[in-house]
Amino acid sequence: MKRLIFIALILNGTLGFAQNEIDILRGSFHNSFSSARNAGMGGAFGALGADLSSINSNPAGLGLYRRSDFNITANLGGSNSKTSFNNANSSKSDVHFKINSLGFAVAQESDNLNVNQVVFAISLNQVANFNERFRVLGSNDNSILDVFADQVQGIDYFDIEDAPTFSQLAWNA
Numbered sequence: 001m002k003r004l005i006f007i008a009l010i011l012n013g014t015l016g017f018a019q020n021e022i023d024i025l026r027g028s029f030h031n032s033f034s035s036a037r038n039a040g041m042g043g044a045f046g047a048l049g050a051d052l053s054s055i056n057s058n059p060a061g062l063g064l065y066r067r068s069d070f071n072i073t074a075n076l077g078g079s080n081s082k083t084s085f086n087n088a089n090s091s092k093s094d095v096h097f098k099i100n101s102l103g104f105a106v107a108q109e110s111d112n113l114n115v116n117q118v119v120f121a122i123s124l125n126q127v128a129n130f131n132e133r134f135r136v137l138g139s140n141d142n143s144i145l146d147v148f149a150d151q152v153q154g155i156d157y158f159d160i161e162d163a164p165t166f167s168q169l170a171w172n173a
Helices: 002-011 021-028 036-040 059-064 144-151 157-162 165-172
Strands: 069-085 088-109 117-125
Touching: 059 117, 144 165, 157 165
Parallel strands: none
Antiparallel strands: 069 088, 088 117
């Protein structure tokens, strides 16, 4: 009986850690750093095909190509950040130029009776951009070393093992 209760507690889903709505939202956020056609369709070219930016989501979309294609998509973006540290405010603005999509597809008719056409394509698509810059200005009149020094105050040099763990790590560093 005890074994059955133990197994039931282990298999109980309420004891497990799962995703919440914030984790789901964070994982579902997708920036469309693809071609201009794909961005104009809201990213629907993955299902539609015949676009170089859809290669990473649906390679079968290459079957819809009837002619060769070359694609380069540039992007001009910007970012703005504001920081505050010890009542000192700072802001940074940045404008950047990048290439979101670059690729080509070569469509060739086939001599094989079973295959009408062969398409060879190479595409580079930016899926996400985690580049972020910010600036923090201000002066700090204390340090974490002051905290460590206060923790070991009155402890003999040979009894440093009795000090709190972080102070021991600072001493051994």
